Amino acid sequence: MTNLSLDPPISIVRGQPQPGAPDNWRRFFTFSTDHKVIGVQYIVTAFVFFLIGGILSMIMRGELITPEADLVDRTVYNALFTMHGSIMLFMWTFPVLVGLGNYLVPLMIGARDMAFPRLNAVSFWMIPVVGILMLASFLVPGGPSQSGWWAYPPVSLQNPTGNLINGQVLWILAVAISGVSSILGAVNFVTTIFRMRAPGMTWFRTPAFVWAVLAAQLIQLYGLPALTGGAVMLLLDLTLGTSFFAPERGGNPILYQHFFWFYSHPAVYVMVLPVFGIYSEILPVHARKPLFGYRVIAASSLLITVISAFVWVHHMFASATPGWMRMFFMVTTMLVAVPSGIKVFGWVATIWGGKIRFTTPMLFALGGISNWVFAGITGIFLGSVPIDIHVNNTYFVVGHFHYVLYGAIVMGIYAGIYHWFPKMTGRMYYEGLGKLHFALTYIGTALTFLPMHPAGLMGMPRRVASYDLEFAYWNVIASIGGFLLGLSTLPFLLNMVSSWIRGERVGNNPWRAYGLEWLTASPPSVENYEETPIVISGPYGYGGNKPLVEHAPNPDLTDFPESFTPQEQAS
Amino acid sequence: MLKLRAILILSIYAVLVTLASVWMAKQSYAWFPPEASAESKLLDDLFSLFTGLGTFIYLGVIGPFLYSLVFHRAAKYDLSDGPPIEGNKWLEIIWTAVPLVLVLTLSFVSYRTYDKMAVRGPMELVHLHLPNVVPAAYAEPFDSTPQQEIQQALETAPVEQIDVLAKQWAWVFHYPEADVTSTELHLPVDRRVKFSLRSQDVLHGFYIPAFRLKQDVVPNHAIDLELTPIKTGTYRLRDSMFSGTYFAANQADVVVQPYADYQQWLTTAATQAPTPAYNQAAYEYSRTGDRRTGNTKPKVAVRGWDTIPPAPPPMVNYAPKHEVNSPPA
Amino acid sequence: MTVERVIAQDIEASVREHQEHDAAGNSKFGFIVFLLSESVIFLSFFTGYIIYKTTTPDWYPLGVTGLETREPLINTMVLISSSFVIYVAERYLHDRKLWGFRLFLLATMIMGSYFLWGQAVEWRGLPFTHQSGLFGGTFYLLTGFHGLHVLTGVLLQLIMLVRSLIPGNYDNGYFGVEATSLFWHFVDVIWIVLYTLIYVWQ
CATH class of the missing domain: 1.10.287 (Helix Hairpins)
Incomplete structure (x- = not known):
């Protein structure tokens, strides 16, 4: 808080002065209330934890390269997959997408900042606390939580050391803090998107990314409290000896699963919806065509928000759920395919007949979509009760959701980072390194997660430290792929660091893209816009001649003629 | 054209x-x-x-x-836009x-x-059964055979009842009629079998991939599961719901055999006095010793943390022969 | 050019007005969104309570036949009436009558504290603990979690009361008071549901 008053008056500093300028990196370590600084803070912090979670997963793949449990002790393996899942979800995927949303939403809707800038900073600074709690649990006696990221009781209530401070307690606290941070963030996003859109930006002139972020954050608002409720009860069971979920004291462990999945399945959409938004933004730019069926794609995000509230039991088809529940949730689960399909078909139609350029963000977006199609289809398999009864809790599920999380979501995040990198830094990334990164990531994803499907169909349960010899073949391939994925982050890191320092300087709108965020400086000034833009047309005017905003503000800051009169350019 | x-x-x-x-x-x-x-x-x-x-x-x-992606690429210096098509109502409806x-x-x-x-599963009382929606006469040709097999099994012989007890980390099978306990699951071929699944401590998952069936086992509940083995052989039963430290080792063999052999096995086993069966979890746990004193020789590269001790090896009439030198995975 | 420029600046000014000086409106919107989200926690606890109560064979622990409803009813009356009292306080503030505001806000705080005290007395007299099966657990969870909210409400009111002593603090709007009042009504509504579930439905 005090750092704020030390800052010079806002009007004379830029949000992110040109890289290399003295002092500029320091602002990323302060309690800044600028949504752009917070956005970068989120993204970088999350990426550090992505690397940590990745190292954990590579140790796991090292263990699984042989059938016996010989590299690490079984307790260590159990801790590894628990922390891998928890860190990747709570410390990487959620925060990095909140970071991208934080950076982009106010810019895209023509606002000067989020609705509650200080609350925004508070939400961010909870994230390192969560991370420290998670990592600290490696140091307490008994080690970190070993009950999986679901923390299903009764296993999560078994406390071998008997200490009050144990890995499971720290885990619950971390998740609770992360939940508070996410709820505050969601309140901020929803208020910003509802009330701070620039004049003229009606709902159907709002970019699809903003729609998707809104849809995702609404899920946080109705879903997270249920998880928090379940976590509070679990914590009380663990520390105060209540009996909510403890069967030996008369409790009902299945009820926890309902609390948990009521949030944690929709949470998948919290992660995937913003990525859908990223695809919807990137494809039109790099295919030079308007988003096909923009209104339907935008509205289908909200449809997913609604349907996703009624699908959670599909994680519990094998968990002593009665037949009617199995049938009802099978139908609702399959219905999610409809809005998801609308989006995929819309994207294919968008690039159809366009002028496609294989830039790195475009490659990642296209790769992500192709993986998503595959993951969506295996998702329908999993929605069918009889099939799920066989593959539930096997590596088929692991393969499926990693295709969603890595194949579609992480690739989408990379696409977003590359696409808006020139906006965030004023410099261009290195295309060659970007393409190398894409190739390694795409091959690595297929190599790691595709073999998990046949292993699961053959009956290999998930979360095993050792397995029967028949699964060895697929596991060796998956392990090699896993190490390749680890390797694939190196060109990305190199690219980001070196481009930020010495990349080629580019203008405000290197992609010649439509969208309010491209009308302002790169990097944008503290207040984003010197004059609030007044929107007069829809967000994807490629091929038309419609200007996006009234009497183009700040003509010196935009590459207007280029992007708004393409025909003249061509001739 | x-x-x-x-x-x-x-x-x-x-x-x-x-x-x-x-x-x-x-x-x-x-x-x-x-x-x-x-x-x-x-x-x-x-x-x-x-x-x-x-x-x-x-x-x-x-x-x-x-x-x-192949045919709609932009030419190198082509900075023009594609056609401004924003949507197509009919396509979107389709x-x-x-x-x-x-x-x-x-x-x-x-x-x-x-x-x-018709695996029944939990809470049989509310099992969804809609005979009006699906008339019995209506059966697609592609899967009529297995259904006949199930029907036949149901009609020719009484359902075999087997009690299954899951615990950290062992499976114990009890045959109530012969009063036999075993750590290997023996099943008669072509008979309908009904399991009563119970857990002693945490959630477990009763999963036999060769049968394509799985049911979580919940403490304080007896859950029914029915199935019909149709092929003799030895298969694997795996714990599918994560149950703690030695979860991966919580497996058992399933032997499907002709009815006569099955009866033979039951009568032989009934004469055996109960002995402690080999248990992978208990075996591994005993080898780790007391972690705190440090005088352990674990066979893994990275040592672990404290764990819930495994239940003592189950006392059963029949346990498969086990060679200590090559413990099952 | 000049006419356009003037119009543009005019619009610009009104936009800034809308976006920045409507901070109180944003805050109110955000606060309501937050309360809606918060209510889902209670909703999940209520759902848990209903499921436990309808599926557990021996709901009450040994020796417990039910809950005394008389004192809790008085408590309930006090809490519900305090909602009206804080409304009156808000009206006084609206009319810039600070002393009336302070008086009625203090009355709300006293009523809220009375509720908390009544709750504490009830807890001490109960023959079961939070470890007494699912009934004990859910009872203490629901009343305790709600009690925490009442305590938060009273503390918020205290802050508002102290801030009213700063001269001119509420001259440019009083979102804090509005939020406190909203929160208090929210706590009340939750209590009505909770009372119905625990005390009426026995």
């Missing part, structure tokens, strides 16, 4: 995709363990249908996608309606398969 060519290309592509889908649907049977129960045949047919349709959808989307119909159909087919399996 151009339109004709497009229609021709599309038709050829559609035929190719259909052929590929049929091929994949046939291939899918090879991805599974042997079909050791009647229910597994039902499941494999359903899975094959899903695989076929899934392949069709996947190629149907990816084909145009790749075509566009690609909303078709998936909707498709997933509802798939739900319906899945429901019918589930109903035919």
Whole structure:
């Protein structure tokens, strides 16, 4: 808080002065209330934890390269997959997408900042606390939580050391803090998107990314409290000896699963919806065509928000759920395919007949979509009760959701980072390194997660430290792929660091893209816009001649003629 | 002329995709363990249908996608935009309606398969049974055989009752009629078997991949599960719901044998006095010793943390012979 | 050019007005969104309570036949009436009558504290603990979690009361008071549901 008053008056500093300028990196370590600084803070912090979670997963793949449990002790393996899942979800995927949303939403809707800038900073600074709690649990006696990221009781209530401070307690606290941070963030996003859109930006002139972020954050608002409720009860069971979920004291462990999945399945959409938004933004730019069926794609995000509230039991088809529940949730689960399909078909139609350029963000977006199609289809398999009864809790599920999380979501995040990198830094990334990164990531994803499907169909349960010899073949391939994925982050890191320092300087709108965020400086000034833009047309005017905003503000800051009169350019 | 060519290309592509889908649907049977129960045949047919349709959808989307990526590239210095097409109402209605119909159909087919399996599962009282919706006479040809097998098994002999107890980390099978306990699951072939699943401590998952069936075992509940083994052989029972430290080692063998052999095994086992069975978890735990004193020789590279001690090895009439030198995984 | 420029600046000014000086409106919107989200926690606890109560064979622990309803009813009356009292306080503030505001806000705080005290007395007299099966657990969870909210409400009111002593603090709007009042009504509504579930439905 005090750092704020030390800052010079806002009007004379830029949000992110040109890289290399003295002092500029320091602002990323302060309690800044600028949504752009917070956005970068989120993204970088999350990426550090992505690397940590990745190292954990590579140790796991090292263990699984042989059938016996010989590299690490079984307790260590159990801790590894628990922390891998928890860190990747709570410390990487959620925060990095909140970071991208934080950076982009106010810019895209023509606002000067989020609705509650200080609350925004508070939400961010909870994230390192969560991370420290998670990592600290490696140091307490008994080690970190070993009950999986679901923390299903009764296993999560078994406390071998008997200490009050144990890995499971720290885990619950971390998740609770992360939940508070996410709820505050969601309140901020929803208020910003509802009330701070620039004049003229009606709902159907709002970019699809903003729609998707809104849809995702609404899920946080109705879903997270249920998880928090379940976590509070679990914590009380663990520390105060209540009996909510403890069967030996008369409790009902299945009820926890309902609390948990009521949030944690929709949470998948919290992660995937913003990525859908990223695809919807990137494809039109790099295919030079308007988003096909923009209104339907935008509205289908909200449809997913609604349907996703009624699908959670599909994680519990094998968990002593009665037949009617199995049938009802099978139908609702399959219905999610409809809005998801609308989006995929819309994207294919968008690039159809366009002028496609294989830039790195475009490659990642296209790769992500192709993986998503595959993951969506295996998702329908999993929605069918009889099939799920066989593959539930096997590596088929692991393969499926990693295709969603890595194949579609992480690739989408990379696409977003590359696409808006020139906006965030004023410099261009290195295309060659970007393409190398894409190739390694795409091959690595297929190599790691595709073999998990046949292993699961053959009956290999998930979360095993050792397995029967028949699964060895697929596991060796998956392990090699896993190490390749680890390797694939190196060109990305190199690219980001070196481009930020010495990349080629580019203008405000290197992609010649439509969208309010491209009308302002790169990097944008503290207040984003010197004059609030007044929107007069829809967000994807490629091929038309419609200007996006009234009497183009700040003509010196935009590459207007280029992007708004393409025909003249061509001739 | 151009339109004709497009229609021709599309038709050829559609035929190719259909052929590929049929091929994949046939291939899918090879991805599974042997079909050791009647229910597994039902499941494999359903899975094959899903695989076929899934392949069709996947190629149907990816084909145009790749075509566009190959043929709709911008030339190097072409800075122009594509055509400003913002949507097409009919196309959008079609690609909303078709998936909707498709997933509802798939739900319906899945429901019918589930109903035919009649695995009962938990809370039999509220088991969804809609005889009006699915008349008994209506049965698709592609999966009538397994259903007949289930019917036959039900009609020819009484249902075999077996109690299953799961604990950290062992499976104990109790045959109430002969009063035999065992750590290996023996089943008669072509008979309907009814398990009563119970857990002593935490959640476990009763999962036999060769049967394609799985049911979580919940403490304080006895959950019923019915199935029909149809193929003799030895299969694997695995714990599918994460149950703590030695979860991965919590496995057992399943022996499906002719009814006579099964009876023979039961009578022999009944004469044996109960002895402690080999237990992988207890064996490993005993080797780690007391971690705190540090005088341990674990065979792993990285030592672990404290764990819930495994339950003592179960006392059973029959336990499979086990060679200490080569512990099962 | 000049006419356009003037119009543009005019619009610009009104936009800034809308976006920045409507901070109180944003805050109110955000606060309501937050309360809606918060209510889902209670909703999940209520759902848990209903499921436990309808599926557990021996709901009450040994020796417990039910809950005394008389004192809790008085408590309930006090809490519900305090909602009206805080409304009156808000009206006074609206009319810039600070002493009336302070008086009625203090009355709300006293009523809220009375509720908390009544709750504490009830807890001490109960023959079961939070470890007494699912009934004990859910009872203490629901009343305790709600009690925490009442305590938060009273503390918020205290802050508002102290801030009213700063001269001119509420001259430019009083979102804090509005939020406190909203929160208090929210706590009340939750209590009505909770009372119905625990005390009426026995």
